[in-house]
Amino acid sequence: MHGRAPGAGSATMGQASAPTWFTTPAEARTRLAERGYVADDALAMSVFLAIRMGRPLLLEGAPGVGKTLLAQVLGEVFDTEVIRLQCYEGLDLAQAAYEWNYPRQLLELQARRAGDHPVATDGIFTETFLLRRPLLRAIDASNTRAPILLVDELDRSDEEFESFLLELLSDFQMTIPELGTVRARHRPVVVLTSNRTRDVHDALRRRCLYHWIDYPSFDKEVDIVVRRVPGLSDHVVRRIVAFTQRLRAEELAKLPGVAETVDWAEGLRALGVADLEPAVVSATLGLVLKHHDDIETVRKDLLVKLLAAGAP
Amino acid sequence: MSGPSVAHDVVGLARALRAAGVSVGIEQTESFARALELVDATSRREVFLAARATLVVRREDMPLFEAVFAAFWSGDPDAARARALRRERAGVARRPETAFAAYMAEKARRDDPEADVPEHAKSASAAERLQHKDFSRLTDDELASMQRLLRELRFEPARRVTRRFVAARRGKAFDPRRALRSSSRLGGVLPTLPRRRRRLKRRPIVVLADISGSMEIYSRILLQFFHGLTRLHALTETFVFGTRLTCITGQLRMRRVDEALDHASAAIVDFAGGTRIGDSLRAFNRLHAGRVLRRGAVVLLVSDGWETGDPAALEAEIARLRRRCHRLVWLNPLLGRATYRPLALGMSIALAHVDDFLPVHDLQSLKDLSDHLARLTRRARTTGRHARSGEAIVA
Numbered sequence A: 001m002h003g004r005a006p007g008a009g010s011a012t013m014g015q016a017s018a019p020t021w022f023t024t025p026a027e028a029r030t031r032l033a034e035r036g037y038v039a040d041d042a043l044a045m046s047v048f049l050a051i052r053m054g055r056p057l058l059l060e061g062a063p064g065v066g067k068t069l070l071a072q073v074l075g076e077v078f079d080t081e082v083i084r085l086q087c088y089e090g091l092d093l094a095q096a097a098y099e100w101n102y103p104r105q106l107l108e109l110q111a112r113r114a115g116d117h118p119v120a121t122d123g124i125f126t127e128t129f130l131l132r133r134p135l136l137r138a139i140d141a142s143n144t145r146a147p148i149l150l151v152d153e154l155d156r157s158d159e160e161f162e163s164f165l166l167e168l169l170s171d172f173q174m175t176i177p178e179l180g181t182v183r184a185r186h187r188p189v190v191v192l193t194s195n196r197t198r199d200v201h202d203a204l205r206r207r208c209l210y211h212w213i214d215y216p217s218f219d220k221e222v223d224i225v226v227r228r229v230p231g232l233s234d235h236v237v238r239r240i241v242a243f244t245q246r247l248r249a250e251e252l253a254k255l256p257g258v259a260e261t262v263d264w265a266e267g268l269r270a271l272g273v274a275d276l277e278p279a280v281v282s283a284t285l286g287l288v289l290k291h292h293d294d295i296e297t298v299r300k301d302l303l304v305k306l307l308a309a310g311a312p
Numbered sequence B: 001m002s003g004p005s006v007a008h009d010v011v012g013l014a015r016a017l018r019a020a021g022v023s024v025g026i027e028q029t030e031s032f033a034r035a036l037e038l039v040d041a042t043s044r045r046e047v048f049l050a051a052r053a054t055l056v057v058r059r060e061d062m063p064l065f066e067a068v069f070a071a072f073w074s075g076d077p078d079a080a081r082a083r084a085l086r087r088e089r090a091g092v093a094r095r096p097e098t099a100f101a102a103y104m105a106e107k108a109r110r111d112d113p114e115a116d117v118p119e120h121a122k123s124a125s126a127a128e129r130l131q132h133k134d135f136s137r138l139t140d141d142e143l144a145s146m147q148r149l150l151r152e153l154r155f156e157p158a159r160r161v162t163r164r165f166v167a168a169r170r171g172k173a174f175d176p177r178r179a180l181r182s183s184s185r186l187g188g189v190l191p192t193l194p195r196r197r198r199r200l201k202r203r204p205i206v207v208l209a210d211i212s213g214s215m216e217i218y219s220r221i222l223l224q225f226f227h228g229l230t231r232l233h234a235l236t237e238t239f240v241f242g243t244r245l246t247c248i249t250g251q252l253r254m255r256r257v258d259e260a261l262d263h264a265s266a267a268i269v270d271f272a273g274g275t276r277i278g279d280s281l282r283a284f285n286r287l288h289a290g291r292v293l294r295r296g297a298v299v300l301l302v303s304d305g306w307e308t309g310d311p312a313a314l315e316a317e318i319a320r321l322r323r324r325c326h327r328l329v330w331l332n333p334l335l336g337r338a339t340y341r342p343l344a345l346g347m348s349i350a351l352a353h354v355d356d357f358l359p360v361h362d363l364q365s366l367k368d369l370s371d372h373l374a375r376l377t378r379r380a381r382t383t384g385r386h387a388r389s390g391e392a393i394v395a
Helices: A025-034 A041-053 A067-077 A102-114 A134-141 A159-171 A202-207 A218-228 A234-247 A258-271 A278-287 A292-308 B003-020 B026-038 B044-055 B059-073 B079-099 B101-110 B124-131 B140-152 B176-185 B213-232 B257-267 B277-292 B311-324 B345-351 B363-375
Strands: A057-061 A082-086 A098-100 A130-132 A148-152 A173-176 A180-183 A189-194 A209-213 B159-167 B195-202 B205-210 B237-241 B245-247 B298-302 B327-331 B356-358
Touching: A025 A041, A025 A067, A041 A057, A041 A067, A041 A189, A041 A209, A041 B026, A041 B044, A057 A067, A067 A082, A067 A148, A067 A189, A082 A134, A102 B176, A130 A134, A134 A148, A134 A173, A134 A180, A159 A173, A159 A202, A202 B026, A209 B044, A218 A234, A218 A258, A234 A258, A234 A292, A258 A278, A278 A292, B003 B026, B003 B044, B003 B059, B026 B044, B044 B059, B124 B140, B124 B363, B140 B213, B140 B363, B205 B213, B205 B277, B213 B237, B213 B257, B213 B298, B237 B277, B245 B277, B277 B311, B277 B345, B311 B327, B311 B345, B327 B363, B356 B363
Parallel strands: A057 A189, A057 A209, A082 A148, A148 A189, B205 B237, B205 B298, B298 B327, B327 B356
Antiparallel strands: A098 A130, A173 A180, B159 B195, B237 B245
């Protein structure tokens, strides 16, 4: 089993160059870091195993901790296409996998009628009339090299869709009645994310490797901000991170994620601030907090306290 | 047992986890075995991370996993530790249930209708009379009849438009898929224009019911109503509160009313004392809202509005609650009384923040509520600060 890579198990081995997969968890960590994604050893292990074992990676965690970003960075690391399927309620096969281009087919039929074509429905259920949606595109893309398939915010879809996904993920093939079965040549690397607004079903969880992404530690978050927003002084970065980290201990409707910290740091860099003054913080709080109530609470009661103690 | 032997006892670890209450499937055990071939199996950290990535599928199980793994790696894999853990876990889960069992269980048992209550209200006129009888003035006999009527009540929840389509003869939109099917059968002729419309789905109902002293005469019968609601609509979530909030959805899912109420009452932690609506709503907003207020939920808040907590907190929480749900309906049994005016401090504050203010004092009011929710489907929520009052329905 050593050295087994995604796609190696499928019937046809691709001749195109396969991405060079990670050989150790430590390598996963380094190569992600090179692209500016700071992962701890636990996440690096999950990513490494998911890729090497050809299993989907299910990421859960609060919004803005880098779940989606991980998939995008993986695409960069392996220099392969990232195909994103954004889930929403009511998402169905037609939007997720494929759909026939009915207006075009109808026009074709009309045109043929005019020309007294003998067999009306011949040749309208072909690839020309097929609209490819992300899941089918992921299978198609796998012809050359394994893509990254990002199924984003799975918790927003309906349970029916989850069971369809479960089926697809098990063998990466899809049957289109009019066309036949299409199969992934190189198994895509699948990343599923969930914000936990709904519990993802156990059957799907078991098919995946599971990882909970927590808010990062102070040092890790400093590291992330330094990498993502270069050009800020160390002092300011530490003050920014200390502030958001303390915000997370408060009772707020929506806690700031790492994404908010980074946004805020970018904002402050653009303003060219040398230190976190209460007035600047107050004016830019909208980059960190996304609820009016939260902003008011912090402005009124917490600002001085949160800024007081400096870096922890 | 030394460290590396964990690698050879994959099954043992899986079993210890199961014994501790973490559900581990065979597929996962296989994954773990495969993962071990890919990592450094002599490194405790690597084995630990590989095991966690493959064997644990939800965050809640992580601490338990860590304990079991530590015991396992240190060469103490026997079940004793795991059993202790499981006991501890079960203990934690069970404790609140035994707390205030007596009070409510007693009440629920008294009005158990399923076994030996003689048939009353058989005549149409008796049933008719009960439609408008205030729940608080029912005699014991009438109470039994009322319970039967409640069981027969067909409650129609609000619906919402989904993104999915269904074929519909009078739908607003053209249905290209069916058009193609029918026209290709007829060689390009389109005999009729097929149509479709968006599918409607029931909205989830979230009940937040005040069961404090001042609501006592109503809570008994209303809990029955919520039981019926939960049985009828799987998406119903029920919470009760006095000074603290308790979720009783699981208990209400039981089939038999008396059993369900027994369990529900057992789960309720507080009963005596005042009403802290603000604090209870705050607990709801913080702990449960994210999970249960999805899919455009309708919230039924049942209370007489006697708030003993901080009115400012109540106002903030109720405003937050309203922003997060599709519709906030305040049900007040006292509104059924002709002389009632919403003067209680909590009530007057809340009125500015609810979409509807309706009575729930008799059977007819429940039916009216059902009708009202059914009419909501396509109507946008009120934008004004003030609720549409229930007067039209009361009258």
